[in-house]
Amino acid sequence: MAVLVTGGAGYIGSHMVLNLVDAGVETIVLDSLVTGFDWAVDDRARLVEGNIEDTGFVTDLIKAEKIEEIVHFAGSIIVPESVENPLKYYANNTCASRNLIEAAVLGGVERFVFSSTAAVYGMTGLEPVSEDMPLNPMSPYGRSKLMTEQMLGDVAAAHGMIYGVLRYFNVAGADPKKRSGQSTKAATHLIKVAAQVALGTRDHLDVYGTDYPTPDGTCIRDYIHVSDLVEAHALLLEKLRKDKQSLTLNCGYGHGFSVREVVDMVKKVSGVDFEVRETARRAGDPPAIVAGADRIRRELDWQPRHDDLSRIVRSALEWESYLRTRNR
16 A cells, blocks of 8 residues: 655655654655755655646556555645735645546545645634634635535545545644754744744744734734644544544644744744834734644544644754755
């Protein structure tokens, strides 16, 4: 049995590859390398450069490699950019995923795991959101992901393919062994950017909006360590193999931190009091979104090992220091 990881040269995908190959699973990576890095793919996996929207190419790859499972990470992920350029997101996330799903059906793939997002919920309050909450995304990014969830449901009903959906909250941190991390220079993730500012790669940090209806006026998010996230994927694959039933789960810790709290933690861990500038809100950002995490812990017996903000921040800082050395 082989597993195909789309977007496996990217941030989360490369960590999933590490999880799979560490477990001895035959792993094929499909990545266009537009935003991913070939060096981020572990040598124990095989990297194939290509596009998921090429249905014929992907179908042939699935058949040639005898792929039974797909873990799908490829796509665009920046909420404000999706508001400015929605067609890019519907092309990269919805249309490309549609073609990939078709290839999966044609190639006889048995199980399909999709990386979705908490953005499918849209505007929420300060309380954690459960999987049963109404779905009302505020951005083209969230809508593009929700459409793919819906396509998977329809395809599973028509063709019998089993699927799992994980709705991510805010992913951060890096592999504890420093084998991979968030490597995109222009990344917009808060902890990544704050780490860059602390280490002098950027000259300041922008805080987008300080007038939200939250305790300190800044957005609240549920920050999950990337290693815990990919472990949830591995457990979900096991669950799908065993139960043969599709499943949709939130993937977060169940508690949140404000932007100000994250910035303070990065300053504390790094020992650097860097410049922070307050600016206007960004389009598409809800005030708060925190995972209702009871279902994933119950269904998968998922027990996070890195649920500590200082630990997440430290791993991000260590990875950023490594990148500075690598890029010299």
